Structures are given as C-alpha cells and as structure tokens.
Amino acid sequence: MSSLRRRWESVTLRWRVALAFGLVTTAVAALLSVTTWQLASGYMLDQRERGATNQAVVDARLVAENLRRTSDELPTLLVGLTGRPETSVLLRSGGRWITAGREVDVDDVPPALLAAAPARQRLEIDGLPVLAVAVPVTPDGDLFVRLAPLTELDRTLRFLSGVLVTGTVFAGLLGTLLGWWTARRALQPLSELTGAAGRMAEGDLSARLPVRREADLAPLAERFNATADALEERVRRDARFAGDVSHELRTPLTTMINAAEVLRRRRDDLPDAARRAVDLLIADVQRFHRMVEDLLEISRGIQVPEGHDLAPVDLAVVVENVPASLVPDAVVDVAEPAPLVTADRRRLDQVLANLCENAHHHAGGVVRLAVVRRDGMAAIEVDDAGPGVPVELRERVFERFTRGVRTVRDGSYTGGTGLGLALVAQHVHGIGGRVWVEDRPGGGARFVVALPEVAL
Amino acid sequence: MGTRVLLVEDDERIRQALGLALADEGYDVVETATGEEALEVVDPDLDVVLLDLMLPGIDGIEVCSTLRSRGDLPIIIATARSDTADVIAGLEAGADDYVTKPLVAGELSARIRALLRRRRPAPADDAPATPEVRLGDLVINTGREEVERDGRPLHLTHTEFRLLVELASARGDVVTREQLLQRVWGYDYFGDTRLLDVHIRRLRRKIEPDPDDPRLVLTVRGSGYRTGP
Structure with a gap:
C-alpha cells in the first residue's frame, strides 16, 4: 500500500x-x-x-x-x-x-x-x-x-451497449486530456519558474519571469524577479569588489615582481639562507601574480557581457598553436576537415592553456589533444593519464578554489591558483559552449570543451 | 652604449622597481612621470618608449600619436586590461606592441628586443641592389625598407613594413595569424589577436585605395590573411 x-x-x-x-x-x-x-x-x-x-x-x-x-x-x-x-x-x-x-x-x-x-x-x-x-x-x-x-x-x-461503452471510454480519455491541458495551463507559471530558476542556477543571472496580469500569479513573478535582481546585483557587486581588489593589488605586485626579478638575477651572489628565501619569495610572487590575473579575468567575465570579440575560429589552428612547452608529450589528433566555431580567440586560447596547465599540475601532463565532432558539436578533448576525476567531484572541479584531491599543500606545490578551471567554465559558457570532464578510455581524465559548429 | 628606454609611468614605486629591473637587464632607462615631460625629453638617441596609457595630464593615447607623428620611434604601450578599448586606441594611435599590467621586466625585455630586431639597419651607401617585391601597383624595396606607388613613397612604420613584406613574400598563399605574429612580433604568440587586427587595419589604411574594400591584403576567415592577385 x-x-x-x-x-x-x-x-x-x-x-x-x-x-x-x-x-x-x-x-x-x-x-x-x-x-x-x-x-x-x-x-x-x-x-x-x-x-x-x-x-x-x-x-x-x-x-x-x-x-x-x-x-x-x-x-x-x-x-x-x-x-x-x-x-x-x-x-x-x-x-x-x-x-x-x-x-x-x-x-x-x-x-x-x-x-x-x-x-x-x-x-x-x-x-x-x-x-x-x-x-x-x-x-x-x-x-x-x-x-x-x-x-x-x-x-x-x-x-446500444457498444455505443455506451465506447462513449464512456472516449469521455474518460477526453477528461484525461482536458485535465492534462488544464493542469499544464495552470502549472505553466510553475514551469516557467522552474526554467528561470534552472537558468539562474546555471549562471545566467539575467533569467527573469514574464510578469503576468493574473492576480494569482503576478506576486510570484514579481517576487522571483525582485529576488533575482537582488541576487544579480549582489553577484556583480562581489565580482566588482574582487575586480577592484585585484586591480589595486597589481600596483604593489608590479613592484614586488620587478624587485624579485632583480634579486633573482643576483641569486648566485647571495648567501645560502638568503638564496633559499629568494627562491620561496619568487615562487610565491609568481603564484600571487597568476592568482590576481585569474581573479581579474573572472570578475571581468561576470561584469562585462561577453560577445564583443567573437569571430570564426578554426579549432585545428587553436590546438596546433598551444605552445609545445605546455604539452610536451601530447599526441595531437584533429578531425578532417577541422570544425569552425564562433568564439573569442583570446578566451579560447586561455581555456586550452588552463586545461593543459591543469593536466600538468594534477595528472602528469596532457597525453592527447584532439579536435573531434561529438553529438553535433565541435569539441576539443584534453586527455591526461593521471588518476582521473572521481564522479562526485566532476562538477565541483569547475568551481573556484576547488583543488585537486591529490594536491599536497606542503610547499612543494606551486602550481595552480584554484581558479583555472573556474575560468575555463566561465569562458566556455560565455561563448555558448559546454565543458565537462569524463573518463578517458584507458585511464585518466578527459576534459571536453564542446562548442556549436558554424559553417565556413 | 646600451639600449635607451624611455619609461613613462606615473606611479613612483612601479617606476622605481621597473627602472631598477630594466637597468638590471642592461638597459639605459630614462624615467618620466608625465606625458608632458616625456614629450620634452624625447631625443633621437632613444631606442624605444614604454608608455603607460593612464597618465595625469595629457593621456597616453595622445602622447602616443604625437610621438608617432614625429617619427617611427618604436612604442610599447602598457595597459591595465587587455580587453579594453585602450589597447585598440593605443595601437590605432601608432603603438607597435602592448603589454598588460603588471609589467614584468623580463617579459618587457623580450618585447623590446623583438621590436629592435625589426628596426631598420643603418642605411649603407654601398648596400647591394636589394630585391624588390611587387604587390599590385606597389613596389616594395626590402633592403631600403621603402614602399612606392607610382613612384611616390608611402610612409609605413617598421612594424607595418615587416607585416607587408611577410604577406607579400607569401605570394598569395595564406599566412596564418600565428605565423604573422611569430614572424613580425617575434615572440611565441599565445592569446591575443587584436595586435595583428589593428596593424592590418593600419596597413590597409596606408596602402589600399579603398580600405573598406581591400584588394591587396585579404582576410581569410578563420585562419589568417593573404595578398590579392
């Protein structure tokens, strides 16, 4: 029961x-x-x-x-x-x-x-x-x-009995249909709310409900929209704050980087202890630098609507242009003819660089870089032969400051800023694409960036 | 004598640290805090200008176009952000390259060296007859770094000239954006295309009879550029 x-x-x-x-x-x-x-x-x-x-x-x-x-x-x-x-x-x-x-x-x-x-x-x-x-x-x-x-x-x-039975069944079906239709109409605002809330959860802060005239439903839409406005404003304010802070940090950062540079050139003249201190200093100044850059980039993406630098981009060119120093051991595998996408080239390059750096820091480097067509989309696959990403972490890795599980914070780690993949997700969404991580056949992780293909 | 760099930067601490680091790299650094001061101290011995776009008084863009109107002294602009209109405006005003803050002496040094490599070699009277390349009705003399149309010289900066030569010598084949950036700007390009886009635009304005309908330098969608027939 x-x-x-x-x-x-x-x-x-x-x-x-x-x-x-x-x-x-x-x-x-x-x-x-x-x-x-x-x-x-x-x-x-x-x-x-x-x-x-x-x-x-x-x-x-x-x-x-x-x-x-x-x-x-x-x-x-x-x-x-x-x-x-x-x-x-x-x-x-x-x-x-x-x-x-x-x-x-x-x-x-x-x-x-x-x-x-x-x-x-x-x-x-x-x-x-x-x-x-x-x-x-x-x-x-x-x-x-x-x-x-x-x-x-x-x-x-x-x-007569045939007519009556048929009529009854028909009436039942008609009733069901009517009920379904009525419920659909009545629940339409709820569906819209679900849709808008879903879009919002996916990061579209501009999702709003259409305001209806029906007295029953108007307050729902208004309240939702007001909440969304407040949320959007708050997110933007936070982003602006992060942007302003990073911006302000760049002035002392410039001084630090250049002073550290001078020290580095003099490294061999320094006593042992001072040399070790300079090494530590330089490593962290560099990391600080990257972090400030990533933070600025992230807050910029939230504040400025994307789309101003969109142009057709050949994915083969993008993949082949990744500096060899980032992917020393990778096999490059490009579908023929290589797909074309509409993207902001600078951001797409950064997406790829961040994915490669991520593989370098967490999985021993990229083993394969590929341009493929998947499910009607053009996709870039970045494969590594590392431990892979556990299913429960596959969404979280794209959040800010989620570090890899293997990351040991014992000082030997000077790699990521914890923002690289978040930036990847933000950029990819900004150009209308999707990014996810899956298992690579044969072990390791495969990061996939899927973008709508355009005709030449 | 080392390479003379004019550093125009209003923040004193940055100026000091950067000046120190550049000097350490072997440059002879002249520091100024304002655009006015910069325009005063410019002299023919300078090899390159490093110009902050955000300056009190006359702003960087204006300093840039004034300097460009006086000659083809290489200019690198420093901007806060790489995706603002600043970059485009600075490049349109005649800058040869740009860097984003925070400025790092090592990176700057690489840019400066690349810029200076494409400077005109000292003209020698006994220079051998240099090959001429033709592009439409243009005659490009690669040795003397001159471009003529119907016997009248067109004035290009070194960067614009190198760009034109790279395109013309491919003889109609596509040259990708990456190849152009690599060959003209000389560092491993990774990340930006505005530098090239603006220079192509500047080049077209100087060599195309109708820059809106280019016939000499054609865009190949999605990959790069090639010269017209």
Whole structure:
C-alpha cells in the first residue's frame, strides 16, 4: 500500500490532475451509460414482450376458433401465424403437439412455462434468443406457444451497449486530456519558474519571469524577479569588489615582481639562507601574480557581457598553436576537415592553456589533444593519464578554489591558483559552449570543451 | 652604449622597481612621470618608449600619436586590461606592441628586443641592389625598407613594413595569424589577436585605395590573411 502511495507521489502533479479528471469523467459517463442502458433496454424489452404477448393472445384466439370449427385448415393457419421464418408456433391439442415455423424441439420449452400458462419467458433455443409466450387455448388443457425471435432486439441492445461503452471510454480519455491541458495551463507559471530558476542556477543571472496580469500569479513573478535582481546585483557587486581588489593589488605586485626579478638575477651572489628565501619569495610572487590575473579575468567575465570579440575560429589552428612547452608529450589528433566555431580567440586560447596547465599540475601532463565532432558539436578533448576525476567531484572541479584531491599543500606545490578551471567554465559558457570532464578510455581524465559548429 | 628606454609611468614605486629591473637587464632607462615631460625629453638617441596609457595630464593615447607623428620611434604601450578599448586606441594611435599590467621586466625585455630586431639597419651607401617585391601597383624595396606607388613613397612604420613584406613574400598563399605574429612580433604568440587586427587595419589604411574594400591584403576567415592577385 505504501509503495503504491509512493508511486502515486512520484507521478507529476500534471499527470495526477489529468488522471483525476479522467477518472471522474469516466465515472460520470459510466453512471450515465448504465442508467441509459437500464432504461432503454427495459423499455424496449417491455415493448417487445407486450407486443409478443398481444400477438400470442390474438393467435390463440384464432386457433381456438379454428379448433371449435374443427376444420382441417389448422396446419395452414399455424404456418400463417408464424409470420416470419425465425418464429415458431407450437400447439398442444388433445395431448398432441403440432409445430409450425422454425423447427424446434418441444422438450426445449421449459415445462414450468407450460404449466404456468398464461406466461412468458425469455429463452435461448438453438443459440437464438427467443421470447416464449404460452397462452391456454381451451380450458381443457390445449395450449398455444409462440416463440418469437429476439435477435433484432438483441442486436439493437448490443449496438446500444457498444455505443455506451465506447462513449464512456472516449469521455474518460477526453477528461484525461482536458485535465492534462488544464493542469499544464495552470502549472505553466510553475514551469516557467522552474526554467528561470534552472537558468539562474546555471549562471545566467539575467533569467527573469514574464510578469503576468493574473492576480494569482503576478506576486510570484514579481517576487522571483525582485529576488533575482537582488541576487544579480549582489553577484556583480562581489565580482566588482574582487575586480577592484585585484586591480589595486597589481600596483604593489608590479613592484614586488620587478624587485624579485632583480634579486633573482643576483641569486648566485647571495648567501645560502638568503638564496633559499629568494627562491620561496619568487615562487610565491609568481603564484600571487597568476592568482590576481585569474581573479581579474573572472570578475571581468561576470561584469562585462561577453560577445564583443567573437569571430570564426578554426579549432585545428587553436590546438596546433598551444605552445609545445605546455604539452610536451601530447599526441595531437584533429578531425578532417577541422570544425569552425564562433568564439573569442583570446578566451579560447586561455581555456586550452588552463586545461593543459591543469593536466600538468594534477595528472602528469596532457597525453592527447584532439579536435573531434561529438553529438553535433565541435569539441576539443584534453586527455591526461593521471588518476582521473572521481564522479562526485566532476562538477565541483569547475568551481573556484576547488583543488585537486591529490594536491599536497606542503610547499612543494606551486602550481595552480584554484581558479583555472573556474575560468575555463566561465569562458566556455560565455561563448555558448559546454565543458565537462569524463573518463578517458584507458585511464585518466578527459576534459571536453564542446562548442556549436558554424559553417565556413 | 646600451639600449635607451624611455619609461613613462606615473606611479613612483612601479617606476622605481621597473627602472631598477630594466637597468638590471642592461638597459639605459630614462624615467618620466608625465606625458608632458616625456614629450620634452624625447631625443633621437632613444631606442624605444614604454608608455603607460593612464597618465595625469595629457593621456597616453595622445602622447602616443604625437610621438608617432614625429617619427617611427618604436612604442610599447602598457595597459591595465587587455580587453579594453585602450589597447585598440593605443595601437590605432601608432603603438607597435602592448603589454598588460603588471609589467614584468623580463617579459618587457623580450618585447623590446623583438621590436629592435625589426628596426631598420643603418642605411649603407654601398648596400647591394636589394630585391624588390611587387604587390599590385606597389613596389616594395626590402633592403631600403621603402614602399612606392607610382613612384611616390608611402610612409609605413617598421612594424607595418615587416607585416607587408611577410604577406607579400607569401605570394598569395595564406599566412596564418600565428605565423604573422611569430614572424613580425617575434615572440611565441599565445592569446591575443587584436595586435595583428589593428596593424592590418593600419596597413590597409596606408596602402589600399579603398580600405573598406581591400584588394591587396585579404582576410581569410578563420585562419589568417593573404595578398590579392
């Protein structure tokens, strides 16, 4: 029972409303049909029985007349009384049965009916529905029985029942459809809300609900839009803040980098301890530099709508242009003809550089760089032979400051800033693409950047 | 005598640190804090100008175009961001290259060396007859670094000239953006194309009869440029 309830609850509201509509309509239609059936069939049967009885009574009177005159025209009369070929008439006269019309066995007529005459009963004889009417002809036991076929009535009733059942089923379907449609209309704002919230979750801060005039729904849309406005403003403010901070940091950073550069050139003249200190200093100044650059780039992407530097880009050129120092051991594999995409070349180059650097820092370097077509999209695949990315981390790696699980923060690690993949995701989304990580056949991770292909 | 660099930067600490680091790289650095001062101290002994675009007083763009109007002294502009209109404006005003902040002496030094490599060699009277390349109705003399149309010289900067020579010597074959950047700017290009785009635009303005309908330097969508027939 509880499993049934659980299954019911797992059905969407739209379908539940549709089913409920369907059930109610079916029930109403069924009730109507049954009533119609009862009334109509009762009436028709009644009419038929009354007709047959009257006919039998009239017939019996004729037979009685005939018997009184003891003419030998009785068989002819009986044949005349049958009227239609499916009808049979039986006459018991002086303990002897005479039949006419359709051939029947007297034993098929129930004795109870004969005993109870005048009486009528519906029977089935030789597979045919008949109405048997028994009327006494004379007080001394002569009996007239008329077996009138009910095939026509039966056919009519069967047709009626067919119409009623079909009607009921049709009404049920129509009800379900109506319910589905109504629910869809009623739930439309909810679908829009789901869509808008989904877009927002994917990072489209400009997602809004259309404001409707219906009094019930307007507050929902307005409240959602107000919340979205506030959220967007807040995200932009945070991004602006991060941008401003990074911007301000660049002035002291310039001084530090250049001063460190001078120290580095003098490294060999320094005493041992000072040399080690300079090495540490330089490594972290460089990392600081990269971090500030990445932060600036990220806040820039959020603040400025993308799209101002879009141009057709040949992915083969992009891949072949990755500096060999970034991918020393990679096999480059480009589909022919190489796909063209619309992208901001500078950002696309940065995407690739960041993916290669990521492979270098976390997985021992890129083993294969490929341009392929996948599911109707143009894609760049960056493969490494590292430990791969566990399924539960595959979305998180694209968030800011998510470091690889293997990253040991013992000072030997001077690689990533924790922003590289976040920047990749931001740039790829900015040019209308998708980026994800999957298993590389044969072990390791495969980062895939998929972009809509354009014709030359 | 070492290479003389004019460093125009208004932030004193940056100026000091950068001046120190560039001097350490072997450059003879002249430091100024404003555009006005920079225009005053410019002299023919300078080899390259490193110009911050954000300056108090006359701004970097104006300094850049003034310097360009006076001659073809190589100019590198320094901008806060690589994706702003600054870069385009600076390049349009005649800059040869740009760097983004924070400026790093090592990187700057590489850019300066690349720029100076494509400077005109001292004209020698006994220079052998140098090959001439023709492009449409242009006559390009690679040795004397001169371009003529119908006997009248067109004035190109060294960078524009090198760009034209690279394109013309491919004789109609496509030269990719990367090849052009590598050959003309001389460092491993990775990341930006505006530098090339603006220079192509500047070049077209000087050599094309109708820059909006180029016939000599044609764009090949998605890959690079080639010369017209």
